[in-house]
Amino acid sequence: xxxxxxEDLLRAPQGAIDLSARExxxxxxxxxxxxxxxxxxxxxGAGLADLQERLFxxxxxxxxxxxxxxxxxxxxxxxxGTLRKTVGLMDPQGVRITSxxxxxxxxLEHDFLWRVHRALPGPGYVGVxxxxxxxxxxxxxxxxxxPAEEIERRYDAINAFxxxxxxxxxTIVKCMLHIxxxxxxxxxxxxxxxxxxxxxxxxxxxxxxxRWPAYREAYEIAIERTNTDVAPWYVIPxxxxxxxxxxxxxxxxxxxxxxxxxxPSADFDVEEERRRLAEEDPxx
Amino acid sequence: xxxxxxEDLLRAPQGAIDLSARExxxxxxxxxxxxxxxxxxxxxGAGLADLQERLFxxxxxxxxxxxxxxxxxxxxxxxxGTLRKTVGLMDPQGVRITSxxxxxxxxLEHDFLWRVHRALPGPGYVGVxxxxxxxxxxxxxxxxxxPAEEIERRYDAINAFxxxxxxxxxTIVKCMLHIxxxxxxxxxxxxxxxxxxxxxxxxxxxxxxxRWPAYREAYEIAIERTNTDVAPWYVIPxxxxxxxxxxxxxxxxxxxxxxxxxxPSADFDVEEERRRLAEEDPxx
Numbered sequence: 001x002x003x004x005x006x007e008d009l010l011r012a013p014q015g016a017i018d019l020s021a022r023e024x025x026x027x028x029x030x031x032x033x034x035x036x037x038x039x040x041x042x043x044x045g046a047g048l049a050d051l052q053e054r055l056f057x058x059x060x061x062x063x064x065x066x067x068x069x070x071x072x073x074x075x076x077x078x079x080x081g082t083l084r085k086t087v088g089l090m091d092p093q094g095v096r097i098t099s100x101x102x103x104x105x106x107x108l109e110h111d112f113l114w115r116v117h118r119a120l121p122g123p124g125y126v127g128v129x130x131x132x133x134x135x136x137x138x139x140x141x142x143x144x145x146x147p148a149e150e151i152e153r154r155y156d157a158i159n160a161f162x163x164x165x166x167x168x169x170x171t172i173v174k175c176m177l178h179i180x181x182x183x184x185x186x187x188x189x190x191x192x193x194x195x196x197x198x199x200x201x202x203x204x205x206x207x208x209x210x211r212w213p214a215y216r217e218a219y220e221i222a223i224e225r226t227n228t229d230v231a232p233w234y235v236i237p238x239x240x241x242x243x244x245x246x247x248x249x250x251x252x253x254x255x256x257x258x259x260x261x262x263x264p265s266a267d268f269d270v271e272e273e274r275r276r277l278a279e280e281d282p283x284x
Numbered sequence: 285x286x287x288x289x290x291e292d293l294l295r296a297p298q299g300a301i302d303l304s305a306r307e308x309x310x311x312x313x314x315x316x317x318x319x320x321x322x323x324x325x326x327x328x329g330a331g332l333a334d335l336q337e338r339l340f341x342x343x344x345x346x347x348x349x350x351x352x353x354x355x356x357x358x359x360x361x362x363x364x365g366t367l368r369k370t371v372g373l374m375d376p377q378g379v380r381i382t383s384x385x386x387x388x389x390x391x392l393e394h395d396f397l398w399r400v401h402r403a404l405p406g407p408g409y410v411g412v413x414x415x416x417x418x419x420x421x422x423x424x425x426x427x428x429x430x431p432a433e434e435i436e437r438r439y440d441a442i443n444a445f446x447x448x449x450x451x452x453x454x455t456i457v458k459c460m461l462h463i464x465x466x467x468x469x470x471x472x473x474x475x476x477x478x479x480x481x482x483x484x485x486x487x488x489x490x491x492x493x494x495r496w497p498a499y500r501e502a503y504e505i506a507i508e509r510t511n512t513d514v515a516p517w518y519v520i521p522x523x524x525x526x527x528x529x530x531x532x533x534x535x536x537x538x539x540x541x542x543x544x545x546x547x548p549s550a551d552f553d554v555e556e557e558r559r560r561l562a563e564e565d566p567x568x
Contacts, residue, residue, distance in 0.1 A: 020568070057483035083377040092376055093367040093383075093414070130377070181567035192558055198550040199341035206560055212567045266482040274476055276490055283465035283496045284304070 003029060007254050010247060012176075012223050012233040019216050024180040025239040030246065037242040044249045045089045051256035052126060054263060056094040059124010061264035064169035067255060068120070068127045069248075072134050073177030074215060075205045076187035078244050079130050082177070085245040086252070087128055096121050099130040112136040112154065113161055120165070126252075133158060134174075134222055141218045142211055155225035162231040171255050172231040175248055176219060177238040181212050287313060291538050294531060296460075296507050296517040303500050308464040309523040314530065321526040328533045329373045335540035336410060338547060340378040343408010345548035348453035351539060352404070352411045353532075356418050357461030358499060359489045360471035362528050363414050366461070369529040370536070371412055380405050384415040396420040396438065397445055404449070410536075417442060418458075418506055425502045426495055439509035446515040455539050456515040459532055460503060461522040465496050 003009075006029030030037060058065055069087070071079045087095060098119040107115045113133055121127025137154050140146050146154075162172055179187075188205065191197040208215075227233045234251060238244040287293075290313030314321060342349055353371070355363045371379060382403040391399045397417055405411025421438050424430050430438075446456055463471075472489065475481040492499075511517045518535060522528040 057480075061483045080377050084375045088372070088376050091368045092372050092379065092381055093364050095376065095381075097376055097380070099377075185561055185564075189558065189561055192554055192561075195550075196341075196547045198554075199345045199548045201550070201552070201557070203552045203557060203560075206557065206564070209567065210564070263480045264483045266479075266485070268485070268487045270476050270482070273485070273487060273490065274473065276487075277469055277473055277476075280469075280490070280494070283493065 005029065005254075006247060006250050007234070010234040010236060010251070012227050012235050014227065015224065017220050017223050017227075017235070019178065019220055019235070022178060022235055022237070024178050024183060024237050026237045027240060027243040028237065029250075030243065034240070034242045037240075037246045041085070041089075041242070041246045041249050044246075044253050048089050048249065048253050048256070049091060051253065051259075051261075052090045052094055054261040055126070055256060055259065056091070056124045057264055058259075058261050059122065061267075062123075063261075063264075064123050065171070065259055065261070066121045066123055066125050066127065066169060067171045067173065067252070068129065068165070069252065070129045070132045070134070070172065070174040071177065071248075072132060072138070072175070072219075073238065074179060074184060074212075075208065076184050076191075077177035077179045077238050078241055079177065081241055082245060082248055083128065083130060085241075086249045087126075089249065090126060090252075094124065095126045095128065097128045097130060100132055100135060112140075113157065116161075120170075123169070133161075134226075137222045138215065138218045141221075142214045155222070158226050159228055159231075162226070162228065166230040171259065173251050173255050174226075174231060174233045175251065176223065176233060176235050177244060178235050179238045181209070183239045184209065289313065289538075290531060290534050291518070294518040294520060294535070296511045296519050298511065299508065301504050301507050301511075301519070303462065303504055303519070306462060306519055306521070308462050308467060308521050310521045311524060311527040312521065313534075314527065318524070318526045321524075321530045325370070325373075325526070325530045325533050328530075328537050332373050332533065332537050332540070333375060335537065335543075335545075336374045336378055338545040339410070339540060339543065340375070340408045341548050342543075342545050343406065345551075346407075347545075347548075348407050349455070349543055349545070350405045350407055350409050350411065350453065351455045351457065351536070352413065352449070353536065354413045354416045354418070354456065354458040355461065355532075356416060356422070356459070356503075357522065358463060358468060358496075359492065360468050361461035361463045361522050362525055363461060365525055366529060366532055367412065367414060369525075370533045371410075373533065374410060374536075378408065379410050379412065381412045381414060384413065384417075384419060396424075397441065400445075404454075407453070417445075418510075421506045422499065422502045425505075426498045439506070442510050443512055443515075446510070446512065450514040455543065457535050457539050458510075458515060458517045459535065460507065460517060460519050461528060462519050463522045465493070467523045468493065 009028040071082060073079055116133045137151055141151050166172060191201040223233045236244055236247050293312040355366055357363055400417045421435055425435050450456060475485040507517045520528050520531050
């Protein structure tokens with residue numbers, strides 16, 4: 001009994017996608033429960049660290065490859081938790097996180113991709129976008145922050161931008177953290193039950209929540225229009241936090257494995273360097 | 285028998301400092317050995333995470349405080365290890381690391397502090413500089429990359445810059461990772477012994493090593509000139525990796541504690557929000 005690999009099960013299908021038909025509470029590709037899932041995530045840690053160090057070594061040695069993880073999802077879908085539990089498994093030296101908020105006046109003066117360009121990871125780095133240029137076709141569509149033709153133009157602009165990135169050595173992994181409206185309510189209520197979580201609660205989130213169907217539609221359109229072979233979308237059932245963490249850890253591990261990176265070889269004479277260090281005058 | 289707190293023992297003295305007289309292999313303020321030190325560092329983890337989350341909550345709620353950790357030291361002194369083992373204890377969501385390399389042509393067109401301004405952490409964040417504006421009075425002095433008067437001007441410029449930062453809410457912790465030349469030789473040789481560490485080895489580092497006394501002098505001058513009360517220097521004995529990690533963890537913990545941050549209170553009516561969530565129409 002072989003099941004499909006997790007990355008295939010999570011990959012968004014080509015063509016139209018119906019998010020209401022995709023389970024938010026499932027754990028595709030994993031047979032265990034919460035405890036097993038947490039153990040499995042920690043089990044990924046060493047391999048992930050090794051693969052990430054190879055990528056970093058590659059970048060520090062003149063290579064051009066890097067990785068970009070895009071995290072999108074409704075409020076409370078767990079972008080922060082993913083950063084802590086999954087991204088936190090990697091060496092922070094090689095990770096660069098950018099959290100995209102509402103654009104600043106300076107950012108609004110430029111094309112929507114301007115600020116994204118500035119946040120791209122350098123060679124060898126794992127860049128993580130906590131929200132991203134997809135906000136410009138999600139909230140921007142739902143709240144009509146830009147004319148319809150401009151929104152329309154952006155899907156192609158995103159595809160062209162991402163294709164360029166991939167061409168220049170970036171592996172792109174796009175994850176939509178998919179929770180149910182009921183799960184969001186529970187998470188919002190939980191914030192209200194703990195005074196040390198009040199800071200995470202914003203009454204405007206409840207107003208935004210009323211637009212849930214419009215957001216779902218905006219996600220469906222965005223995923224359909226930008227789910228390219230070079231920069232695929234994954235839809236992560238995210239009601240179970242442990243599964244969300246594990247699934248994204250798995251996708252990172254898989255994407256890094258696919259780079260097949262060896263350790264850079266020495267571009268110097270190892271014996272000669274040993275001799276230099278052994279024979280040098282004492283330094284005081 | 286009470287010993288002085290670790291932060292006081294590590295604080296660079298006012299006035300001239302003689303780095304050759306400061307031990308690189310000591311563990312001031314800590315009575316145990318390697319195993320105890322590792323346990324103590326992990327013991328700091330939960331408290332550090334709590335303090336960091338308070339800072340992040342404060343920043344997300346309109347507060348202006350943040351923290352900037354500056355890491356300086358000779359090659360192999362352990363800046364990368366500190367990022368992994370100590371900075372890695374914190375939630376990556378609230379940490380922003382910048383690694384400063386040789387300035388790019390664009391950076392060289394600006395004042396030396398230009399690129400540093402662009403890398404400052406936002407409100408609520410812990411910013412970490414892996415190398416920093418101090419390179420502009422260290423390697424720049426040793427290798428005469430700028431005229432002597434310009435180097436001279438920079439100490440005051442740094443003090444004014446850092447005083448402004450502190451004034452606007454930043455806590456600055458500056459750490460010099462202090463290793464011996466012998467320890468550096470051992471670490472360089474160790475890199476030559478492992479093919480998966482060749483990428484960290486650069487023959488130019490051995491040339492740079494010949495200038496050890498000039499670098500020591502440059503550090504002594506930089507520390508003396510910029511060891512202000514608002515932005516103090518700490519000299520971390522760094523031959524023992526475990527002690528270096530623990531000491532910097534302790535300094536971070538201490539600095540965050542000193543902010544005395546409470547959880548932000550709700551700026552909304554908690555009961556009313558509970559009601560809104562309970563009474564809303566079902567969302568599908």
